[in-house]
Amino acid sequence: MNSKPSITIDPSHKQAPTRDGSTTTLKQHLPSAKSSQSHPAQAATSDSNAKLFFVGTATTILEWQGIRLMTDPNFLHAGDHVHLGPGVTATRQTNPAVDLHDLPHIDLVLLSHYHADHFDQEVEASLRRDLPIITTPHAHTHLTSKGEGESFTAVHALDAWEDMFVNIIDRNPTPSTTAASSSTPTSRSRRPCLRVTGMPGKHVGDGLLSKANDILGAVPPTNGWILELGHSLSADADTSLAESEAFHCGYRIYISGDTLYVKDLEKIPELYTHAGKPIDLMLIHLGGTTIPGPHMPLIMVTMDAKQGVQLVKLVRPDLTIPIHYDDYDAFLSPLSDFKTEMSQAGLDDKVVYLDRGDEFQFSVRDP
Template sequence: MDIQRLTLDPKQVLPPTRDLPSRRSLPDSLPDAKEVKVHPRGTDGTENASLYFVGTATTILEWAGIRIMTDASLRPGVSAARRTNPAVDLHDLPRIDLVLLSHYHGDHFDQSVEASLRRDLPIITTPHAKDHLTSKGAQDSFSNVHALDFFDRMIVDISSSTSSGNDKRSQIRVTGMPGKHVPTKPLQILNDLLQAVPPTNGWMVELGNSTSSSDFKVGYRIYISGDTLLVDELKQIPERYAGQNIDLMLIHLGGTTIPSPSLSPMTVMVTMDAKQGLQLIQLINPDLTIPIHYDDYDVFASPLDDFKAEVEKAGLADRVVYLDRKDQFKFKVSH
């Protein structure tokens, strides 16, 4: 399959929304972080990229002059009760260049955010989500949506860094990763009928560069699990990336249940709990892991403290960084 391409221009300063209140100007940057964290093994002060935790599965990645938002849950978006507030309001966001949308579900792309976003904002997502986002009529359809199925790949060029000759230009390579909300075939058939949870992707996000005379060179590799259980399909990831370091994993936890955990034992778990989260660390073997999507709704049945306990017991505490909403993690992308 041909690799898709997308070009982002950080000099094009447009608001992420189409309904920015007239009394508000577009901020130049994200709000100051409550706490800035770095790798547990220390830092030499040369970090050139950062990850800002907004809440649920929403983070904002900043590198090479651009900002990528993972999912877009900045307001309550599903029937479950939201327990936490996002770190920043939708209309207080600075310029956003790209959205990575793991799946078309209210706790990842809530209805008020969807209604507000600028219609030409670039979005990379699942084929299912693209079908929905581009079929809303002339006024409300999104016009710059790109679908990636499992292991489909897209190159994102950053235009301001493009130079002639052999000068390096910054690029991002995004690859769709497997994910599955529903663990068994009978439940999948039932879900297909009820359409309770949509198809979901994970992502491999590789930050790097290329020149006119060389292929893409990875400077930092981030695996984002998306809303998935620990299913056999995930075993393909370490097989395909054998011998290639995964610097960071953003792991969706929470042990989300349908319906609410208060109705146990009638519930079905649709995202990883603490034990599965530890098993995914052991399967993927990233240099560092940051848990997200862990306590924002009352359908989350597996507290973050349970994951911390599993990590401590496995002797992996120095390979996990914990972010609260409005915390920032800084890291270095090699040139």
């Protein structure tokens, strides 16, 4: 895989610049979750050290080690419209679990693609311009070319199979001692770290239609992600270890992004599940999104329930959480379809269902 330069985040910030250059004190916490869930095979315990809050659509907020990572920010309300392509619009059917301007400080955004139901017009107008965003090369071009004062200034492009590290400043690093050889112990600091790897995704399936879309650009390129939460062992004296060699993953999340089940996805288990790198959690984008719209559903551009279960069987995550399933009228495959397909596949113990405003608690393993 091709690695891009790493970035560093300081989670101690309590203020953030607004668009006019002033500062404002932000809320310190997300709203209390309507319900908290954990792995169905594990009793809820107090040792959970991370949680995922479901806002709605594909918008989630992950909290771990003092940082907040937000996926695909969409905060429009019921009745609002988004533009999805030439002559294609969709209407939101639901409200987000928290309003955009009631968010606490966000440290990082993972944006799967540049579509208004994943990065809406209010989000684009309101987010601070120095907010770190990891996204596709296509979205990078759009977000960084808006002109002086409007362009986002900390956008990082990852294509499929490219990765980058996000270092988290830890004010109280945990020292550990490892043996560099049988006779020479080396003192190291264990620091929290993320590794983000772009995964393949296609709105338009394999074949001639996909090639036509590549030329016309009617539907934008999209990514999935492998998000690994873990620690790096930073050597005090010996800095010869490569960043990837010093990283120890404690929890691995696959975010499918808006994709159909396509052949490119079959490489994921080869590189992870079958290579001794199990996927702890999959956030799967469903809905069976159709264009031009619900009254003329000519083309499906996100997985429906059957394709979703097909992906679960391929990737074999320890647990799956479906998102992106009923928030817009372009979604024609409801969550109930996926529940039925998972039950028929005997996978009820491998899935957690979150409503907007619910959270999932889990534990990132220590190295």
